[in-house]
Amino acid sequence: MLPHSQQGHGPITFVLMHFLGGSHRTWGPTIPFLDREHTCIALNTPGFGDAHAIGGYSVEEMADQVDASIRQLGLERCILVGHSMTGKVAVVLASRRPDYLHGLVLVAPSPPGPQPMSDEDRAQQRAYTASREEAEAFVDDSSHHRLPEPLREVAIADAQAVNLDAWRAWVDHGSREDWQPRIGSLPYPALLVCGADDAQVPGAQEQQRTTLSHFPDSTLLTLPGAGHLMPLQTPLALAKPMLEFAHRIAARTPEGDR
Template sequence: MLTVLALHYWAGSGREYEAVRALLPATVRLLAPDLPGFGKQPVPPGFDFSVAHYADWLAGFIADNKMAEFTLLGHSMGGKIALALAARRPAGLRQLVLLAPSPPTPEPITDAARSAALAAFGQAAEAEKTFRNITEKPLAEALHRLVVADNLCCTRPAWEAWLERGSREDISALMATLAVPCSVLVGANDRAITSETQQQQTLPWLPATTRLRVEPATGHLLPLEVPALVAALALQSFK
């Protein structure tokens, strides 16, 4: 069966892809696991929250779910992890779609912003502030509550590890092995990882044929803000 494997953003969960799932044909399944330490996913013994360990965990997930042919979607943090996984050339991978990805080079986060994010763990008021910062298009109240709830259910080790180590990892040396079609979608009004950052720190490391789309009046939460566009990109390789 054709599969879309969708990886969520930092402080999120696989639930962000429910609207995308509803737009896919019955012949395509979407699997959007909570990554270890986020959502409802427990942390495996010995897991160190590195990009490589997340890629290892996903390799096991792919095997367990018998993915013969699949598109890989990666959003924000999930984008960097998707890049690391795609660089391994897993069997059956047909396409890589990056949604406002954390770049393969260290993500440009100021020390002040990093410190503020570390201090925001588990605080409802800060989760609300984050929601307002990462969205541009109006969202239904149910989606607002989902984003805030996902923020508040992260484990502290996963929260801190991404800010202190994962976002700083440089996996650009792995990008030479990418061998599948790539697409990048970013919001023109993304304040978390700007379109300028994507053009300077992501695109130079991707295949020359990579397509970039900058969506007007859109923020960072692309699967919630423009689910139909995300679904269309996910289906490109299955036509």
């Protein structure tokens, strides 16, 4: 089972996954706005955070381990929440149509096809060694607007704690994987949230064309003043539409039904 945190109670379980270089701590500022009404499980994916020593870095292997963890925890009525890298993992897992899944929240997701990235940017990302200086630059570039210092330090510590094999596996392979032909049209409601100032992943128009083409029942939002690290940077603004989405799911899926 993947290491995780668990907070709150409620009819829906948010299964929260983090960005490349993050951990379950990425969701720390957002969870207090969610856990009064719903259960929150924040996972560490293989090679990151408290799962530093756990292997299995392909998109399929990550999806396998997230699925196994959800089943071992006995979770039902889940909303998968993927952030950046794990947005792709969430969509791939949804394509398996697991019985516990009732919706997806995709926060600045990596697309299900190959992630657009220049050769220069990819080489620079691959050369990352997790030094303090590199971690600071990575966090500051990702957030666009500087995070409050305590949260910035949390993000920097996570970025320094990464398993570099997992990091490079994503840069070299996971981000390049093309799952689009295998996903098809999925029956789950999806909420996709973009940051207006996010330069790390495709913007709203491209997300609509690619990621959301697999979800006929979807909503696309853009948060003003937000970079890539919305769970850390704009937690309340992100939590509000997530709660509204969960209320909608709870209303249409009474316990025991689907």
